[in-house]
Amino acid sequence: MRLQLMVWPEVEEYLKRSSGIIIPIGSAEQHGPTGFIGTDALCPEIVAETLAKEVDALIAPTISVGMAQHHLGFPGSITLRPTTLISVIGDYVASLSCHGFDRFYFVNGHGGNIATVKAAFDEIYAESSLGTAKHNRAGIRCVLRNWFDCPSVHEIEAEAFGEANGSHATAGEVSLTYFAYPEDAARIKSADKLSPEIAPTGSFYDSADYRRRFPDGRIGSDPTLATEALGEKLRAAAVKDLAADYNKFLNAE
Numbered sequence: 001m002r003l004q005l006m007v008w009p010e011v012e013e014y015l016k017r018s019s020g021i022i023i024p025i026g027s028a029e030q031h032g033p034t035g036f037i038g039t040d041a042l043c044p045e046i047v048a049e050t051l052a053k054e055v056d057a058l059i060a061p062t063i064s065v066g067m068a069q070h071h072l073g074f075p076g077s078i079t080l081r082p083t084t085l086i087s088v089i090g091d092y093v094a095s096l097s098c099h100g101f102d103r104f105y106f107v108n109g110h111g112g113n114i115a116t117v118k119a120a121f122d123e124i125y126a127e128s129s130l131g132t133a134k135h136n137r138a139g140i141r142c143v144l145r146n147w148f149d150c151p152s153v154h155e156i157e158a159e160a161f162g163e164a165n166g167s168h169a170t171a172g173e174v175s176l177t178y179f180a181y182p183e184d185a186a187r188i189k190s191a192d193k194l195s196p197e198i199a200p201t202g203s204f205y206d207s208a209d210y211r212r213r214f215p216d217g218r219i220g221s222d223p224t225l226a227t228e229a230l231g232e233k234l235r236a237a238a239v240k241d242l243a244a245d246y247n248k249f250l251n252a253e
Contacts, residue, residue, distance in 0.1 A: 001058050002049075011099070014058055020103035020250045021096060022059045024048045025089075025117065027066035027110035030074035032169035032199075032218040034189050034226075037076045038064065039169075039177050040110035046180045047147045047238045048107050054243045055250075057105075060096065063088060066113040070204060073211030082116045089120035094133075097140055103250050104142040107242065109173070117144050143249055145242060148173065152237035160230055164198050166221020168214075172234055174223040179231025190224065198222045 003011070003021075026041030036042060041064035052059045067085055071077035080088065093104055106117060121142045127133040128140065147153065148170075157165045157172040165171050178185035199218035204210040 001052060003058055003060050006058075011058070015100045018057065018250070019101050020057055020105060020246070021101050022048050022052055022057050022246070023092065023104060023106045024059065024062040025066065025106050025108050025110070025113060026062065026064055027068045027071075027112065028064060028076075028078040029066075029068040029071035029110075030077050030169075030217045031174065032221070032223055033194065033216055034223050035169045035174045036177050036181070036184070036188075039173050040066070042177050042180065043109040043173050044107040044147055046176055047235055047242065050235060050239045051107070051242050051246065054239055055246050057246065060092065063092070066110050067116045068110070068112055070112070070207050070210045071217075072207040074217055082119070085113070085116045086120040086123055089117060090123055093124055093140065093142065102140050104140070105246055105249060106142065106144045108144055108146045109148070111146070111148075111167075114144065114146070141249070141252075145245060147238045147242065150238045150241035152241050153234055156230065156233055156237055161222075161225050163220070164222040164225055166199060166219055166223075167201070168219035168221065169199075169217060169223050170221050171223050171225040172230075174226035175228070175231035176234050177231070178226055179228040179235065182228055185228070189226070193224055194218070194222065197224075 024044035026044055028037055030037060031039045041062050045062050048059050065078050065080055067082055068077055068079040072079060161171045199221055201220040202213055204213050
């Protein structure tokens, strides 16, 4: 169930049986020549939609712009400052907690968000610990789960792509989006190999340094290996792992 497609009495009724909510979070950034700019937000949305049905949960609106300053050397990329993202997450949680939600399950699609999201959780807990929250927020629990770190996802990617999966514009995440958006995928995917086939790896600093080191946007990957069939398998794998984890989180003291 998507919050945007519900009416308020339905939400009120849901809260009688559950206080948990799934929040997809990602980014709007380049994903090489053959990956959607919205890949990191689309992937957790795709997973969350099936996950929510599996665990009878509600899905909040996706936080679709994240911490991606290092991608600004490529047209279309958008970023929030870390302090802004911390505020956005804090306001999401504060708003929803007013209504009785207290278990916030963030499904993340962007590695660059991890440190900032955890800092946001610390800010939320600090308000409770210091007694500075404007309403009683004791008992709020927030967790971050990266769909791409699910063990079952890793198994499929290792078998299908090996080292060519890479770390940015990966064959796995591109497969998942191609599965969900086949018509758009047909417009951009190519049978031609990229050059080099597997992108270089390494570290970077700001956006100019990133563009210099990784001129087509990929890091260590060959996304031309992506297929819709593998994307469907990856969704099922992620949902299987996350469903067990969500139920454990929801029922924990």
